[in-house]
Amino acid sequence: MANVDKKTLEEQIKIQGEIVRKLKAEKADKDKVTEEVNKLLELKKQHGDNGPKKFVLKTPKGTRDFTPEQMAIREGVFDKIISCFKRHGAETIDTPVFELKETLTGKYGEDSKLIYDLADQGGELLSLRYDLTVPFARYLAMNKVSNIKRYHIAKVYRRDNPAMNRGRFREFYQCDFDIAGQYDPMLPDAECIKIVVEILSSLDIGDFVIKVNHRKLLDGMFAVCGVPDDKFRAICSTVDKLDKTFWDDVRDEMINEKGLDSEAADMIGEYVQFKGGLDLVNELLKDKNLTTKKNAVEALEEIKLLLTYCEAYNVSDKVCFDMSLARGLDYYTGVIYEAVLTAHSHQASASGEENVGVGSVAGGGRYDGLVGMFDSKGKKVPCVGVSIGIERLFSIMEAKALAAAKKVRTTETEVYVIAAQKGMVEERLKLCNALWDADVKTEQSYKKNTKMLSEFQYCEQNGIPLAAIIGQSEIETGVVKLKIIGSREERDVPRSDIVQEIRNMLASLKIGKESTSGN
Amino acid sequence: MANVDKKTLEEQIKIQGEIVRKLKAEKADKDKVTEEVNKLLELKKQHGDNGPKKFVLKTPKGTRDFTPEQMAIREGVFDKIISCFKRHGAETIDTPVFELKETLTGKYGEDSKLIYDLADQGGELLSLRYDLTVPFARYLAMNKVSNIKRYHIAKVYRRDNPAMNRGRFREFYQCDFDIAGQYDPMLPDAECIKIVVEILSSLDIGDFVIKVNHRKLLDGMFAVCGVPDDKFRAICSTVDKLDKTFWDDVRDEMINEKGLDSEAADMIGEYVQFKGGLDLVNELLKDKNLTTKKNAVEALEEIKLLLTYCEAYNVSDKVCFDMSLARGLDYYTGVIYEAVLTAHSHQASASGEENVGVGSVAGGGRYDGLVGMFDSKGKKVPCVGVSIGIERLFSIMEAKALAAAKKVRTTETEVYVIAAQKGMVEERLKLCNALWDADVKTEQSYKKNTKMLSEFQYCEQNGIPLAAIIGQSEIETGVVKLKIIGSREERDVPRSDIVQEIRNMLASLKIGKESTSGN
Known part of the structure; x- marks a missing residue:
């Protein structure tokens, strides 16, 4: 029945479509055309309601499926990152994918417009999480947790303009490690930096540098340069653009858009050129302007301590104190840092991924005020953390796998x-x-x-190292024929020994592989 | 400034509140009360807009955070399940948490009202995924995948009435394994059952049975009993309630709600009592009524073959052909199965979790038509799969951990x-x-x-097995003092040997633990 109806309807739509096209071609009376178009739309609507649906086969804008090959690469990256977090004694937690809308309100400044809201279907107003840091702060305040070292790997959602070929998505993983608690200066902060070095080194993605700066030093510097108090945040966001654009453009923006006078801008221009290590810190501690600002001196002392700890952690060669580093988010209150690939700078500058900047693969800092925003008494829990730019790392690993033209194994099958x-x-x-x-x-x-032959081919194509073959004669003699796919070597093994023999063969293949691959 | 305004406003609200209370207590004129209440509401609204937000510290209805303890238990369960899937050569994929709304439309029958929609913020209309099966079918059709063996572990969303203390949430994990492809009868189906046995056996949750039935056998049975064609699905859902309620109630519903005549209902009542193995199948293959229905005979032959394969897989003792098993979802077209804990039947019957029935911890079946719904030419990809009721398993494992009163380690730290x-x-x-x-x-x-003492206590409390102690004298002599926290045994070890010595100590502790725990 439904089929017959549908056919008639489709024919009607076809005929009505012809009518509309004819009228339009004749440049007929506008009202007449509108009338017939409306009839057509009505028919199409009926068709949509009654007929079988024609599906648009796609994932939502800015999202994608992950194929088994992509998942295998992800799993490899996750394994390395998680084992680093565990090596440092971190626990993990999980929070819901959506939060009460008001939990997210007022945390992201201008970016709040990028938050996905759920439809009001009765009940609470909900939004998809925008990052993992705000839910973490909500978790700490709600559960009265005053110290924890945790990692959280989960997807977050931003209604941003997607640039999928450049790795910017509306659904993407974040991979956060944070240390919450009232501790002695720079000990947790230094461990975050050590963790970034361990993770990036383990992934074989080339050379990198971790830029370090301090929000209070920026504030002190702005004060020294004569930036009015109420322009600190605005000027800070402009400075944040220094890694993507030239000083002249940044200066222009400060003066023409943010209304800073040119003297102040030029003085900032001097300071943000400073990059270095302990020597630079010691020099700045003698700067007659900066030293008039208490917070600047405090910040410099903290950076000094941090760099000392970095030496003990043997990561000094990866760390660079850089006064141009500002970072976008409002909630930072102390040390900030960002890891940048030095070998990939060109590739990266084409991408412009937000949050972790250009070429940036990790970033974070200290945020001592955020948890207090969720506590009714404003009780603070000092926090410092780092977010690994895992989507960027995936892209690099995927590109490497593609370039190597080596088939990525998506299963671990040992025997066919x-x-x-x-x-x-x-x-x-x-x-x-x-x-x-x-x-x-x-x-x-x-x-x-x-067919045996096609079965062997299947093993070859899928990287399955061993085949176990049984036929009538094997069953009669109580054996299984084990065949090494790579060398075509084969051997009859008694049923009772088969598991042990498979283990031995796999072990020898693995050793063989390692010794020939040159590792 | 804002603070002053707010204070005044709070005082105004207080005063206005007093006025309203007084009027109400005096049973004043209704209009007067309404007027003053409106003033109060207006003030409160202003307060909410201007003053600092007071956060409701909660997760959305039907959702929860996971603490490190819960995450550690989850990880243990996931590890066992994933290693089973990998042992069977499965790949994994991932899909976005939301889909185009129309992708989900028309797939879940009445349950569609439980789908979470996203707000219309311009652009596509989106909904959160309701299960993993429909996105899987969409993935296969979209990517023209005609065979794959994949697992997918991810959260799904249902605006159901939550019953959190009984393990029913609005955000929960699903854990699906499916085999898609045109293969020979019952070979993939039998492997799904084998996988359920492996997983449930590995988790130490007591005895279980896997009920097996066939959609075509149910259809044949309904036809034989005189159920009109257009009532098959409705009567099928009523039969599905047999695991939660008594036959008399089911019979009532069939007759009084679904309009079946009592003779047909009684005849169904005879058939649904049948439970057994190969003998029962052979008996039913001689049933003079059922054998008049081609689909019933086909179904019985398939069940026969499935039970034969289950014997080869040595899982016959866990499998029971049960003609009362119906399963809720519309899309099944062949074999269906459901695993039920036999030891937990009471606890489970209090819970009534949907999808996997009462006491049910896994369920699935064959769905050969779903992928075709997404293909413009209706090209079918036969599928069979199983969904592990992972939230139920988590609950059981959490309860066990609680009962054992043993602290769950949330980190893996070896040395402090x-x-x-x-x-x-x-x-x-x-x-x-x-x-x-x-x-x-x-x-x-x-x-x-x-303080050393409190550091040792920390190790004890957190199950950290070893401490590495350095003092001035250790540094001078080039050693580190290693201490086994459990036995308080300690020993000076040269710095160069420390890693090897730690490994040895950990290995001996592990062996010691295993031999004393009696496993």
Whole structure:
């Protein structure tokens, strides 16, 4: 019945479409055209309601599926990052993908317009999380947690203009490590930097540098340069653009858009050129202007201590005190840092990913006020943390895999079970069962009868190292034929020894692989 | 300024509140009361707009945070499940948390009202995913994938009435394994059942049984019993309630709500009592009524083959052909199954979790038509899969951990670095650094100066097995004192041997633990 209706309707739409086209071609009376167009729209609407749906086969704008190949690369990156977090004794927590809308309100400044809201279907007003830091602060305040070292890897959502080919998505992973608690200066901060070095070094993505600065030093510098108090944040965001654009443009913006006088701008221009290590800090501690500002001196003392700890952690060569580093977010109150790939600077500058800047693959800092915003008594929990720019790292790893033109294995299958003759399905199932029960990663065809040759080809294509073959003669003699796919070497093994023999073969293949790959 | 305004406003609200209370107490003229109440509301509104926000510190209805303890338990369960999926050669994919609204439309029947929609902020209309099966089907059709064996573990969203203390949430994990492809009968289906057995056996949650039935057998049975064609689905949902309620109630619903005649209902009542194995299948293959229906005979032959394969997989003792099993979802087209804990039947019957039924911890079946719904030419990709009821499993594991009153370790820290005297921070950092670089899981205090005793207590409380102690004398003699926290045994070890010695100690502690725990 529905089918007949639909056909008639489709024909009607076709005819009505012809009418509209004819009228338009004739440049007929406008009202007449509108009338017939409305009829057409009405028919189309009916069709949409009654007929089978025609699906637009796509994922929402700015989002994507992950294929098994992409997931295998992700898993590799996650494993390395998580094992670093665990090496440093971190716990993990999880929070819901959406929060009460008011939990997110007033935390992201101008960017709040990028927050995804849920429809009001009755009940609470909800929004998708925009980052992991605000939910973390809400978690600490709500559960009265005053110290924790935790990591959280989860997806966040931003209604930003997606640039998918440059790695900017509306749904993307964040990977955060934070230390909350009232501790002695710079000890947690230095560990965050050490963690960034460990993670980036483990990923083999080339050279990098971690820029370090301090929000209070920026504030002191602005005061010294004559920036009015109420322009600190605005001028700070302008300075933040220094890693993406030239000083002249930044100066222009300060003067023409933010209304700063040119003397102040030029003085800032002097300071933001400073980059260095302990020597620079010691020099600035003698700067007759900066030293008039208490917060600037405090900040310099903290940076000095941080750099000393970085030396003990043997990461000094990766760390650079850089007075041009500002970072976008409002909530930072102390040390800030950002890791930048030095080898990828060109590739990265084309991408312009926000939050972690250009070429930036990790960033963070100290935010001692955020948790207090959620506490009814304003009780503060000092926090410092780092966010690993994991989507950027994925992109780099994917590009590397592509360039290597090496097939990414998406399964870990060790043995493929093959029957030598037809009619041996149950024997195959029994052998698979024995191997699974012994925790050997095993697959077989879901076809009842298979051709040996194509089965071997399947193993080759999918990087499965071993085949276990059973035929009538093997069953009669109580053996299984084990074949090494790579070398075509094969050997009959008694059923009782099969698991042990597979383990030995896998171990020798692994050792062989390692010694030939030159590691 | 804002503060002053706010104070005044708060006082005004207080005074206005008093006025309203007084009028109400006096039972004053209704209009007068309304007028003053409106003034109060207006003031409160102003307050809300201008004053600092007072946060409601909660997660959205039906959702929760996960503490490190809960996450540690989750991780343990996930590890076991994922290693089973990998043992069977499965890949993994990921899809966005939201889909185009129309992708989900028309897939869930009545339950569609439980779908979360996103607000219309311009652009596409989006909904949060309701399960992982429909996105999987969309993925296959969109990417023209005609065969894959994949697992997907991710959160799904349902605006259901939450019953958090009984494990029903609005945000919860699903954990799906599916085999898509045109294969020989029952080979993928049997592997799904084998996987359920492996997973449930690995989790130590007591005895279970996997009920098996077939949608076509139900259809044939309904036809034989005289159920009109257009009532098949409705009667099927009523039969699905048999695991939660008594036959008499089910019979009532069939007759009084669904309008079935009592003879048909009684005949169904006979069939749904059948439970058994191969013998029962063979008996039913001689049933003079059922054998008149082609689809019933086909279904029985498939079940027969499935049970034969289950024997080869050595899981027959866990599988029970049960003609009362119906399962809720419309899209099943073949074999269906559901795993039920037999030891937990009482606890479970209080919970009534949907999707996987009462006491149910896994469920699934064959759905050969779903992917075709997304293909413009209706090209079908046969699928069979299973969804592990992971939230239920978490609840059981959490309850077990609670009952065991054993502290769940939330970190994996192996060594805690302690200074014997004040002023040794940098020495501590250097030692930590050496251990981290050797991949030893190491922590230390973030306090500059610590007390040894409280540091040892910290280790005990957090299950950290070893302490590495450095003092002036250790530094002078080039050693580190290693202490086993449990036995208080300690020993000076040369700096160059420290990593190896820690590894040895950890290995011996692990062996000691295993041999004393009696496993």
